[in-house]
Amino acid sequence: MMTQNDYAAQQEALENERMILETVDRFLDRHVRPVAMKLEHEDIYPDEIVERMKELGLFGAVIPAEYGGLGLRPSTYAKVIEKIASVWMSVSGIINSHLIMAHIVNKRGTQAQREHFLPRFATGELRGGLALTEPDCGTDLQAVRTTALRDGNGYVINGTKTWISNGIKGTCFALLVKTDPKAEPRHAGMSMFIAEKGDGFAHSKRLEKLGYKGIDSAELVFDNYRISADCLVGGEEGHGMASAIAGLELGRVNVAARGVGVAQAALDEAVRYSQQRKTFGKPIHQHQAIALKLADMATRTEAARLLTQRAADALDRGERCDYEAGMAKLFATEAALENSIEAMRIHGGYGYSKEFLVERLYRDAPLLVIGEGTNEIQRLVIAKRLIERNPV
Known part of the structure; x- marks a missing residue:
């Protein structure tokens, strides 16, 4: 039963959330929306936007x-x-990869590591991300x-990481490595370091992408890079996979939320255009073929939002949520992909033009079904946890 103090605390939290979201809306309207199309088309890193994000915390x-x-709660x-x-x-994406690294330090790091790194992460003095993927290793992290x-x-x-977000502009990364390459099971020989750029740690040129423009994706190359044992997350070897999983739970909720955002943007553009464009003497939303698409797009978006909220609520409570996060990531990112295609179809030929936002959404959405673990892997995770929860 909720006490009066609990109710007051809940209302205060809701008010704080409302104020934060309103602040984010103003930031987006003033500093992102007016320049997003130009920066995206020219694949320019948004330095001024990043500085504004630092100021906002x-x-x-x-x-x-x-x-x-x-x-903030997840x-x-x-x-x-x-x-x-x-x-x-x-x-x-610029803040997601960075905050996965911070989440790993907060949840799995030593007290000394939290005190050393987290204040510098919070201000953006140190910015970076998560370095897991390698040229010959994507899904199979072991x-x-x-x-x-x-x-x-x-x-x-020594080694190479690839497709690392913030790889060029970032200065610090949560780095998954093998400290015992011969260990069995393989995950027992894995560890994670918080690695700052320095001698022996370099990045490659920016990797060209279909979408997800502006943010820098690059290879990270380690050539006899020396690092202090103080930077070993948790202070003990062998816990690298657990650290990666802890970070990816937050990361998958983030990617699910991104999926909701892209799905909502595609829906908004389709709703707007369907009322402006006329064929056969009436707005196209009055044609049944278009109305059915809009209804499906709206339903997908709301369902994705609710799944994402459920996974985030589990993280709020500190619960294991690979099942919920996997479902949210799977459904929300597929919703983004489907909505982006449907929005383009509703726009007809104009949807294929760079003058309209839907063209960007169509290019951005595919990344979401691949990043933070492919959707095929999410299905395997969901099925495994489903069986674990329902033994015969």
Whole structure:
């Protein structure tokens, strides 16, 4: 039963959330929406937008207030990401990868690591992301080949990571490596470091992409890169996979929220255009073929939003949520892909033109069904957890 104090605390939290979301709306209207199309088409990194996000504290969104962050609940953070993604999805990626790294330090790091890194992450002094994927290793993280071998008081790291968001502009990364390449099971030999750029740690040129423009994706190359043992997350070897999974739970809620944002943007554009465009003497939304598309798009978007909220609520409570996050990520990103295609069809030939937003949504949406674990992997995770929860 909810007490009066509980009710008051709940109302205060809702009011704080409302104020934060209104602030984000103003930021998007003033600083992102007017320049998004130009920057996206020219694939220009949004430096000024990033500085504004620093001022708003968005690089510390989920970092606890005691370390200088905003201390947002995952459920509020998901709503922030949905709003950003509905205007320009790439901008949400700049903070997502960074905050996965921060989440890993907060949940799996030592107290000394939290005190050292989190305040610098919160201000954006150190910005970066998550370095998991390798040229010969995507979904199968246990197959990573980047090694960190003990050398005195530190480690020497060699290997290559690829498709790393914030790879060029970022300065610090949560880096998954093998500290014992011969360990069985393979995950027992995996560890994670918080690695700042320096001698032996370089990035490649920016990787060209179909969509998701503006944000830099690059290879990270480690050539006898030396790092202190103090940067080993948790202070013990062998916990790298657990750290990666902890980060990806937040990451998958983020990608689900991005999916909702893109799906909503596609729906908004389709609703607007269907009332402006006329054929056979009436607005096209009055044609049954178009009306059915709009109804399906609206239903997909709302269902995706509710699944994402459910997963974020589980994170709020500190519960394991790979099942809920997997469902949210799977459904919301497929909703984004389907809505973007339907919006383009509703726009007809104009949907294929760079003058209209739907063309960008059509290019951005495919990334979401691949990133943070492909949707095929999400289905396997969901099925595995389903059986675990319902043994015969």
